[in-house]
Amino acid sequence: MSITDYCRRTVAFTREIMQQPATAKKDLRFSDLGFFLRFARPIWSLGVLALVATALVAAAKAVLPLSIKFFIDNILLGETPAPDTLIAGAGAILSSLDTLIAALLVLGLFTGGMDLLRNYWTARFREGYAFNLQTALVEHVLSFPISYFKSQQTGYIMSRLSDDVQILQYTVSQYLPLIVANGLYVVFTLAVLCILSLRLTLVVAAFIPLYLLVNAVFIRRIRAATHRERERQAYVSRDIQEVISGIDTVKTHAAEEREVHRVSGTLAKMVDARIRNTMLSAFSEYFRIGTMSLMLIAVFWVGGNEVLAGGMTIGDFVAFAVYVVTFAPTVNTFFAFPVVMQPAATSAARLRELFSMDGEPSGGGVVPAAVQGRIEFSGVRFGYTESEPVLADANLVIRPGEVVAVVGRTGAGKTTLVNLILRAFSPQEGTITLDGHDLASLDPRWLRRQVSLVSQDLFLFHTTIEDNIRYSRPKATFEEVVNAARKAQIHDEITGFPDGYRTVVGERGTQLSVGQRQRVAIARAFLKDAPILILDEPTSALDMQTEEQIRRTLRLLVRNRTTILVSHRPSLLTIADRVVAVEGGRVREQQGTDLPPEHDTGRIRRPGHSAAT
Numbered sequence: 220m221s222i223t224d225y226c227r228r229t230v231a232f233t234r235e236i237m238q239q240p241a242t243a244k245k246d247l248r249f250s251d252l253g254f255f256l257r258f259a260r261p262i263w264s265l266g267v268l269a270l271v272a273t274a275l276v277a278a279a280k281a282v283l284p285l286s287i288k289f290f291i292d293n294i295l296l297g298e299t300p301a302p303d304t305l306i307a308g309a310g311a312i313l314s315s316l317d318t319l320i321a322a323l324l325v326l327g328l329f330t331g332g333m334d335l336l337r338n339y340w341t342a343r344f345r346e347g348y349a350f351n352l353q354t355a356l357v358e359h360v361l362s363f364p365i366s367y368f369k370s371q372q373t374g375y376i377m378s379r380l381s382d383d384v385q386i387l388q389y390t391v392s393q394y395l396p397l398i399v400a401n402g403l404y405v406v407f408t409l410a411v412l413c414i415l416s417l418r419l420t421l422v423v424a425a426f427i428p429l430y431l432l433v434n435a436v437f438i439r440r441i442r443a444a445t446h447r448e449r450e451r452q453a454y455v456s457r458d459i460q461e462v463i464s465g466i467d468t469v470k471t472h473a474a475e476e477r478e479v480h481r482v483s484g485t486l487a488k489m490v491d492a493r494i495r496n497t498m499l500s501a502f503s504e505y506f507r508i509g510t511m512s513l514m515l516i517a518v519f520w521v522g523g524n525e526v527l528a529g530g531m532t533i534g535d536f537v538a539f540a541v542y543v544v545t546f547a548p549t550v551n552t553f554f555a556f557p558v559v560m561q562p563a564a565t566s567a568a569r570l571r572e573l574f575s576m577d578g579e580p581s582g583g584g585v586v587p588a589a590v591q592g593r594i595e596f597s598g599v600r601f602g603y604t605e606s607e608p609v610l611a612d613a614n615l616v617i618r619p620g621e622v623v624a625v626v627g628r629t630g631a632g633k634t635t636l637v638n639l640i641l642r643a644f645s646p647q648e649g650t651i652t653l654d655g656h657d658l659a660s661l662d663p664r665w666l667r668r669q670v671s672l673v674s675q676d677l678f679l680f681h682t683t684i685e686d687n688i689r690y691s692r693p694k695a696t697f698e699e700v701v702n703a704a705r706k707a708q709i710h711d712e713i714t715g716f717p718d719g720y721r722t723v724v725g726e727r728g729t730q731l732s733v734g735q736r737q738r739v740a741i742a743r744a745f746l747k748d749a750p751i752l753i754l755d756e757p758t759s760a761l762d763m764q765t766e767e768q769i770r771r772t773l774r775l776l777v778r779n780r781t782t783i784l785v786s787h788r789p790s791l792l793t794i795a796d797r798v799v800a801v802e803g804g805r806v807r808e809q810q811g812t813d814l815p816p817e818h819d820t821g822r823i824r825r826p827g828h829s830a831a832t
């Protein structure tokens with residue numbers, strides 16, 4: 220590529236990034252600051268200490284260059300300070316070299332000590348703040364309805380939970396103390412500059428609107444670019460997480476290259492967003508540095524002429540020049556804060572959005588004293604999209620203690636039906652009641668405590684088998700855990716492992732076979748002993764012999780519980796009192812002639828029969 224082509228492309232790229240949409244979807248409002256301050260409330264005293272220490276260090280640093288003025292004017296040239304100046308008193312005291320050196324030593328020791336304290340208090344405040352924020356965030360996100368987690372990919376949620384908090388914490392901890400310190404430094408220094416020369420200070424102040432103009436042009440653009448970058452970063456996390464969790468499928472299809480290509484595609488979009496964002500920041504920095512250089516030139520020009528004309532002492536000018544040379548980069552950094560704080564502002568806006576989403580009410584809703592277990596669907600309509608109902612007009616009554624098997628073609632809506640009982644989703648029309656209470660009116664956590672679920676999609680934690688079984692009743696004794704495992708026909712296999720019940724099952728239970736995991740889930744249900752039981756393909760991974768054993772234990776488990784059994788296994792349906800079919804969005808009773816031949820053995824009791832086995 221020729222140099223001309225290169226320049227042309229650079230200009231086109233610059234024009235393109237300056238013309239990108241400059242409005243971000245989720246901007247942080249000023250009122251949101253109050254929201255984020257609430258996490259600082261329990262540690263406010265540390266914040267105040269950090270602020271006071273920062274102010275003292277800034278003040279100490281601001282007076283330091285004044286020593287040059289005293290050294291030149293009072294000590295070297297022996298001039299008597301003008302009685303009407305504010306710093307005359309200090310000048311009179313520091314009129315000998317010894318006192319000036321002693322004062323400098325004291326000032327140095329004080330500044331160093333105070334700086335150490337500032338670091339300590341700032342670190343405690345920063346970490347305490349991040350702790351409060353992240354704990355509240357995890358608590359809030361865990362209160363979201365199950366439907367949120369079913370509609371979002373784990374990697375995307377994780378990115379928002381960890382990346383945003385980290386970026387907010389990192390940026391705020393790095394820059395917030397600097398903003399405070401630099402802000403105070405600017406104020407103190409401006410005061411000293413005014414004392415040294417009001418005229419020159421006005422020259423400095425004249426450049427402030429130029430800084431504001433640069434910010435006005437760039438801030439909105441940088442904010443929008445940061446939003447784009449962060450969304451794309453979440454997509455990268457989502458894709459990587461998906462590949463890692465589906466690594467078995469990826470490997471068996473020898474699809475590593477394809478997956479690398481897919482992830483690198485998402486990654487490339489993020490890198491592009493990052494470059495554009497970096498370049499926008501670089502352009503704004505370029506204009507700020509330009510403003511700073513112009514300011515320094517103007518100060519030297521006006522100040523130099525003042526000294527030549529005798530309107531200013533050499534000491535005042537040198538002190539002023541030292542101030543301005545150290546002050547200018549601080550002013551520059553100060554006006555760059557709105558830019559460097561954009562990642563934090565973006566993260567804060569995204570976190571605010573998460574916090575403003577409604578979780579399920581905790582402790583709200585009706586909590587009946589006892590559960591009979593009558594479940595009734597009346598005219599229920601539900602679809603994952605409004606236009607395509609999975610259930611169109613579902614009517615079903617399950618009597619207390621009854622075992623109802625739900626059959627139907629794959630994709631007919633059987634799992635959807637049980638998810639509605641768990642209030643993972645809410646019907647768009649019609650009602651579902653438990654003992655006459657609309658599920659929508661019940662406390663969702665209470666409701667789920669009344670239900671044991673053994674599903675085909677079970678989850679084990681990366682801990683011991685004992686703790687995994689105990690998950691359904693944390694206060695259960697070891698004997699109760701063993702008892703539940705015996706009933707679920709897994710005790711002998713557990714004791715066969717070298718570590719027995721202390722065997723760690725691996726992430727998601729990968730060190731157990733699917734059949735073993737399924738029986739751990741059944742053991743959990745025995746231990747929970749809830750009045751309602753949902754069995755969604757509970758034996759899908761078991762061989763015929765183990766299923767036969769489990770069928771016997773399931774007969775025991777369903778006793779005196781309202782049970783909904785979803786299964787494609789004809790043999791398992793024999794534990795049901797009756798069978799209903801989900802078909803075309805409706806639920807209809809299955810008659811003897813509708814059942815596959817192996818069902819019609821007379822073991823399935825028809826509606827109206829007792830639930831006892």
Ligand SMILES: Nc1ncnc2c1ncn2[C@@H]1O[C@H](COP(=O)(O)OP(=O)(O)OP(=O)(O)O)[C@@H](O)[C@H]1O
Nearest residue numbers: 369370603609627628629630631632633634635636
């Ligand atoms: N979280 C979801 N989001 C969108 N659509 C979904 C979701 N879960 C299920 N579906 C769709 O709803 C329909 C019913 O699914 P459901 O899992 O209830 O069927 P099922 O009868 O249990 O099937 P199977 O016997 O294969 O388990 C299917 O078309 C499915 O694609």
